Amino acid sequence: MxxxxxxxxxxxxxxxxxxxxxxxxxxxxxxxxxxxxxxxxxxxxxxxxxxxxxxxxxxxxxxxxxxxxxxxxxxxxxxxxxxxxxxxxxxxxxxxxxxxxxxxxxxxxxxxxxxNHPRPSRLEVVNTGLASLINLVIPGHPWVIRHLGQNSLYRYLLRRHTPVAYRRLAQEGFGAFVHTSxxxxxxxxxxxxxxxxxxxxxxxxxxxxxxxxxxxxxxxxxxxxxxxxxxxxxxxxxxxxxxxxxxxxxxxxxxxxxxxxxxxxxxxxxxxxxx
Missing domain, CATH: 3.40.50.1820 (Alpha/Beta hydrolase fold, catalytic domain)
Structure with a gap:
């Protein structure tokens, strides 16, 4: 290919x-x-x-x-x-x-x-969706990180919830997820x-x-x-x-x-x- x-x-x-x-x-x-x-x-x-x-x-x-x-x-x-x-x-x-x-x-x-990923809770799944969408609009915003990101599935992908990491998630990670077949x-x-x-x-x-x-x-x-x-x-x-x-x-x-x-x-x- x-x-x-x-x-x-x-x-x-x-x-x-x-x-x-x-x-x-x-x-x-x-x-x-x-x-x-x-x-x-x-x-x-x-x-x-x-x-x-x-x-x-x-x-x-x-x-x-x-x-x-x-x-x-x-x-x-x-x-x-x-x-x-x-x-x-x-x-x-x-x-x-x-x-x-x-x-x-x-x-x-x-x-x-x-x-050794723990079984995600329903709240974590919901917060992941909300965090991802809002983070697209305001990448790396402290409120999104503190109230949604750290209580979502991102808590298992990141230990340092920095604005830089969340900007990468918005600019590169979200599109990669959507376009994975x-x-x-x-x-x-x-x-x-x-x-x-x-x-x-x-x-x-x-x-x-x-x-x-x-x-x-x-x-x-x-x-x-x-x-x-x-x-x-x-x-x-x-x-x-x-x-x-x-x-x-x-x-x-x-x-x-x-x-x-x-x-x-x-x-x-x-x-x-x-x-």
């Missing part, structure tokens, strides 16, 4: 893969900083955003789409940055196409995803229902990896992320206090500083990209 892709910057390419629900726009927090010294490629995955489909599909087909995208851009090797589902796809790319991958940056993800929901549910577990295979990944997680993440727990780091032969990890699944929107500067420092360390000996 010819994926929609937002491409910015020059230099060594970084393929930026969004989560579920998600879109290329939700990766702006990374592309805004990394584009320049690097070339960022943020696609809408199959069934998401502008890459819509009419037929059901399997997640494995997304891997073929991504390799085709790299081929069209003439990219032989790249870094892959994946958030949540995007991190799972990043691991799969490294396992199936090892010669194409320079290294992995894995955020709020795991090779054996485990969650039912086929994308089905593909993810099918994959998870099969008991996804790639821990036994991670020893095959011989590229440097950076694993970042939030200590209060209940969608994919920090323990699951750190377990993944432990099984990767060349991994560094960091767990950030008082953050959850949307930690790139909670602590963008701290997170990006760590990513840039890690990339700088591991790209210093790379040859310039072709062309």
């Amino acid at each position: 010819d994926l929609y892709c937002d491409i910015q910057g020059q230099g060594t390419p970084i393929l930026c893969l969004h989560g579920h629900p998600g879109s290329a726009r939700t990766m702006a927090v990374f592309c805004e900083r990394l584009a320049g010294p690097y070339q960022t490629l943020a696609p809408d995955l199959r069934g998401y955003g502008a890459s819509q489909v009419r037929q059901p599909f399997h997640l494995e087909e997304s891997l073929e789409d991504l390799v085709a995208l790299l081929d069209r851009q003439g990219i032989e090797q790249c870094w892959v940055l994946g958030w949540s589902l995007g991190g799972i796809l990043a691991l799969e790319l490294a396992l199936r196409y090892p010669d194409r991958i320079l290294g992995l940056i894995l955020i709020a993800t795991a090779a054996r995803p485990v969650g 039912r086929h994308a929901h089905q593909a993810l549910n099918q994959a998870m229902a099969q008991g996804y577990n790639r821990l036994p295979d991670l020893g095959q990944i011989r590229v440097p990896c950076l694993v970042l997680c939030g200590d209060q993440d209940c969608h994919i727990t920090a323990q699951a992320s750190l377990e993944t780091a432990h099984h990767l032969p060349q991994a560094e990890s960091r767990c950030y206090a008082n953050t959850a699944h949307l930690l790139p929107w909670e602590i963008p500067h701290e997170l990006l500083n760590d990513i840039e420092a890690w990339l700088s360390c591991h790209t210093s000996n790379l040859a310039p990209p072709p062309g």
Whole structure:
């Protein structure tokens, strides 16, 4: 599939893969900083955003789409940055196409995803809808955050309910949710229902990896992320206090500083990209 892709910057390419629900726009927090010294490629995955489909599909087909995208851009090797589902796809790319991958940056993800999300209450569901709609009109307003957001399902996605995070929710998160297709929901549910577990295979990944997680993440727990780091032969990890699944929107500067420092360390000996 010819994926929609937002491409910015020059230099060594970084393929930026969004989560579920998600879109290329939700990766702006990374592309805004990394584009320049690097070339960022943020696609809408199959069934998401502008890459819509009419037929059901399997997640494995997304891997073929991504390799085709790299081929069209003439990219032989790249870094892959994946958030949540995007991190799972990043691991799969490294396992199936090892010669194409320079290294992995894995955020709020795991090779054996485990969650501990509590059962939502009816009030939380209602407050989520109200918070989302009002936040579209007045993004990041303190009243919305205090009276609705902190008493909604956002309490499980965020631990730091900042205006910056809620502006990201309004500008990028809401649209990504609306434009995530039912086929994308089905593909993810099918994959998870099969008991996804790639821990036994991670020893095959011989590229440097950076694993970042939030200590209060209940969608994919920090323990699951750190377990993944432990099984990767060349991994560094960091767990950030008082953050959850949307930690790139909670602590963008701290997170990006760590990513840039890690990339700088591991790209210093790379040859310039072709062309």
